[in-house]
Amino acid sequence: MPASTLPAAKAAVQPVLPLWPTVGARVALATGAFCLVVALALGLEHFRHKGATHPLDHPQVIKLKEQLVREPQNEALKKDIRALDLQLRTAHDRYLAHVGRGQWLLFGGMAVFLASLQATVWKKNIARPGKVQKPPGWQARRILQSTAAVALLGMTAGAGAWALVNSSSTRVTADLALPPKPVETAVAPTATASASAASLPTKEEIARQWGRFRGPGGAGVSAFTNVPLTWSLETGENVLWKAKAPGPDPNSPVVWSNRLFLTSGDAKKREIFCYDTDTGNLVWQKTVEKVPGGGAAVELSETSGGMACPTAATDGRRVYAMFANGDVVAFDFAGTLAWAVSLAPIKNQYGHAASLDLWRDRLLIQIDHGDSDTKVSRLVALNTADGKIAWEKPRETHGTWSSPITVEAAGKPQTITLGLPHVIAYSPTDGAELWRAEGMDGEITPSPILAGGFVLAPSPSTKLIAIKPDGAGDVTKSHVAWIAEEGVPDITSPVSDGQRVYLLGTGGTLTCIDLKTGKKAWDKELELEFKSSPSLIGDKLLCLSADDRGTAIVVAAATEFKEVGRATLGESVAASPAFGDGRLFIRAKTQLFCIGGKAK
Amino acid sequence: MNARGQFPIHNLQFSILNSLAPLLRVLLLLVVLLSPLATFAAERFPPPEFEPGTYTMPPTTTPPPRLAVMEIVDVAVLLGALSLSTYGVLVKRSRRHVFWVMVFSLLYFGFVRQGCVCSIGSIQDVTLALFDKSYAVPVSVLLFFLLPLVFTLFFGRSFCAAVCPLGAAQDIVTWKPIKLPVWLEHALGVIPFLYLGAAVLFAATGTAFVICEWDPFVAFFRRGGSFKMLALGAGFLAVGLFIGRPYCRFLCPYGAILSVLSRFAKWNVTLTPDDCLKCQICDVACPFGAIAEPDEAAPPKPRPGFGRLVVLGTLTLLLMAGGAWLGGRLGLPMSKLNRTVSLAERIAAEDSGAIKDVNDASKAWRALGKPAHELHAEALRVRGQFRFGGLLLGAFVGLVIGAKLIGLAFAHPHDVYEPNLANCVACGRCYSYCPKVLVAAKRSEKKEMPRPTAA
């Protein structure tokens, strides 16, 4: 209510009207009591209805309905339910009506209450204070008091904040934000091969990781299409980090979650490196030593790729690495040696180069070496838990540099190897030979892939053989679907999008072959040297050149050649790239690059 | 729901099955479909193809939201109310005028618009818009933020006087206001700035609109709401009977901004500085403790000098540094109010086994199948924002307290009773009581009255 507009001085002489304040006080008392009663009633209603907000949540209804499920013919029970339902609904409706009415009553009551309260002070005069004699120094004291009060408030706020800071704890720590560390199986180096199946990665997990050379199945296909394929070192665009890479070794990075592994080696020292994929920081670096019966030096020719050609493999529990002298080691993700064995001697003029393959708890190693008459080649399966040999199969072939792949084909797991002169598929469980097909020749360096239902086996520079993997025995005559003879590479491995297969020759010829027919669709001279195998990311191919500028060419995986992007790394690339969620990892001659979008 | 949602066929009696042959097929289909329990339904049962003309499908109604033109109406009403209020405060100098504008604002912005286009809350929209490029702040909200600021910069807090529905609700219930000790006013007067800083931090991080969440009267305007809101509102109204406008004076973050701007207003509430009788009636009449008393006359107090300013300035810097240190550490507990962070904490607790069950949020999140580390990384990012924001907040609090202390030491000299321009909400009550104002009003009514030389 508006305050009086009467001058205070005048009002003091006027007789005070007793009507308004008195009426106001009485009405205020009455409405106040009324509001209180209504509020209490509302509160009581609310309290009574708590727990059964909606009729069907009533425990009795739920109980009866459960009983009805057990006794579906019980008509009396149905009647009970209906009666109870009606009763509850009626009660609920009544409650809602009460609340609806009650809030208006309360609202109206409060309006009257407040109005009548104002009426009690209606036209009430303000007592004229007159001259208050304040003790001298009151102002200084007041400033002091106020200062102290503000300081006290500040201190209270500070103390409150401090208490809050000290009482708060968190479970979300930086290490949780890292991609999950694989669960340590806690298998001591001496433990037996009984690694529990639960500790093995699932198929889905493997499909999302890059646990071996050219990723899952050795197919060179990224599970993620959100990977930027061009970048700029000048502007830093899409370059998440760079790190110094060890040595010029050609082995490719393998990635599991937030860990990336590389190996390096020479005659003196063999090492394994673990990087953080988020930062590029070197997490640990371990020297391979104390390999029982190992550590042997091997003689390598000058054209050799060195001691550390084989790409490591990881199943998220451990990382496995092999070196040209036959040393095979397993480290856990913390960098602790799990086991080490030697598969020496390996006599391979360019050095052993086959990368490691993993299938469940088997580490598969294709050791093709020696001459055509020594017959020392073999395929070895080690237990990933302890490095003991699970099985091994002799192979007639002599030295190759191709890596085995283990894939699901024709309804079973098959380990496919290229040898001279046979492509041989083994069962990874026991090493039994599933089928073989003749046709390999030369220095076999490319690795096979499985695409469009065919095993595609490149015989370097001569032919690409498409084999249906559902045969048994020698399938050379029965299961070879087609043979392509154009553009077959001598070092790099093919890649396929399921429609076509793409071949990238060392000399820079990119050839596209129709996967159904084996007919050439197109080819294109990229005019660069390539050692790194092409990769498929969605509908694009990434080709990383071995020239000194480190040119990367992005080509559309399509029926016609179309270059869709180009970038440079500033140094040559021999290793094949690895892919993660939104990320591309490239090992160049001296540096390791992580390409990815800034915003994740 | 999964447990209850199973359809165990064997439980159904054969009698029912016989009569419900089509149902059986449906059930079988269901059982087949149950194994990959999809969260988002697919078209499992193709819609029937009714014979043409036999069935018309009812439309799925989509009642439109409030018309956009109504926002213009809101802004127009705001502008009108601001102008009327300013006119009442500065030109007409009439409490009655201000009162009726206030009643109108309470009815329109409060009860018609249900308290939800609000200058106080608009602080958060504007803040969020500054930090989140994807957040579209409506032009009307922007104007609700700006117009009162501009008005205050020129005319003082006429917005608080009669436009803000929250102020109006409290002003109207003010019954027997007590005078708070000056030191308490000063101390509590710091709180709105703390609230402002916190509200800005929480809005900038997209965590919460705390001002809206703790709006005391919105539940009354809507005549319904959570117990928390109703109790808060009832509490403020009850306190407001005896302490004038408690929310405005000791909490309102928008009031904090306005109190700063009002100091520099071109025109502002004045009594009759040259005619002041020092009768102190205005001081008694003001329910909000916004009348500054004249300085102590004797002995003449020497004004604090440059040395004191240096000391207090240094103290302020120290307070800011300390505040920043503490505020940065406060980032951790504050960030827990963020949904992402709290979800991450919850997931971490569940994953570590500290909490055995799941709640709706963690269940929903797990259903998405996203890797936990992404959530945790996002939570850490938000926490980083809170660390930095807390640092700034702490420094701001230090600055506010330091400035307050400087302001106390270097208070502007007063020789008469005058409205304290920062605290005065321009309610106009003092106009009704100041003998000199009343005399002047009378005189202006009877234009040609000779001017009295004495009261």
Added chain:
Amino acid sequence: MADQHPSSQCGCGSGACGNGGSAKPSPASIQFKKPASAPAKSAVPAAAAPPSRRQFVGGALRGAFLFVLGAATSLIARVSQKERTVWQIDPTKCIACTNCANHCVLTPSAVKCVQQYPICGYCKLCTGYFEPEPNALNTAAENQVCPTGAIERRALEDPYYEYNIDEELCIGCGKCVVGCVVFGNGSFSLQIRHDRCVNCNECAIAMVCPADAFVRVPASQPYLLKTREKQG
């Protein structure tokens, strides 16, 4: 305090100077002391006075504030989209947790179940309408899943039934949505009804939505309805 009256602007910086009159002990003398030229009532007393340092500082600060406000406004105006937004529930995220029924500032909630007829299967056994293990497929109380009986079941040609939502009764609990989404076509979904929603600055349900399903959508397209196309 820009508009200090002239007597306090003597510039000596001392309160004592301006307080010269009140230093005298007699209250009576104050009442009759009057400066000669002060306008007794003016809304703009300072406008007439000659500019002082305080006024200058006040004006400068005012200008600065206006500049900051203008800059902030233009910044916001640039980043802010023109399109008005309203709250809506993304049905692909909604888990129908019942929070919508209990946390809206309105009672009953502005969230209602919406039947999207084009994707409805018109099932005889509607899992949004019936209990998970219905005793019989009729409208009896023991068989219905809706706590308020807001779903109306209407027989069409055999074996199809039409299901309509009575929004006056619907409380937005989402029990039917769960049934329909998990076992059926998902034609029931919770939507904010804009004839009821007051479009709070910060939606109270959004604050508690465990699935982050509350999003701001353009006011011109205020509903997120499922269509047959989206169902794939």
